Amino acid sequence: MLGLVSALVVVGVIAGVLAWLLNDPKPPAGAGHAERLYYAYCVTCHGVGGHGSWRAALFLIRPGDLADAVHRHPGSYLSDIIKQGGAPLGRPGMPAFGFHLSDTDIEALIAYLKTLERRQAEATAVVNDGREALR
């Protein structure tokens, strides 16, 4: 009997951990269309802030930093990689979304990505401010 109970507890704990692992972050209340799309299609790999999710890291996927990538690449590259996936561009980790998203949706998403905070740029700004202060 005790064996059965502890077996059930173990199964419960495993199910709980799995549910927690697989539960995607939800968009904040009042999120706009593009933000909802981002949460529906991109957040699993790219993470809430676009800096990559820990889940992607767990599976050794390296999605890069979107918040930074949108400023480094031209819009045509961004819409191509979102529409056709990374394979034709030699970046095979990125799946294609051309079947799920219209061109308008993709443009809206790119505009949303541009609003994400740039970690790297901010870090550079802090370092530069520090340098200025030391002069």
Ligand code: HEC
């Ligand atoms: C299954 C995981 C996954 C999902 C879901 C995903 N991506 Fe990606 N994405 C990647 C990976 C991995 C890369 C890096 C590919 C490489 O370098 O080989 C990437 C690269 C990109 C890049 C290029 C970044 C750069 O520096 O060149 C953009 C832009 C991008 N993703 C946008 C999106 C958008 C927008 C969505 C949602 C519609 C999305 N991704 C959904 C995994 C994913």
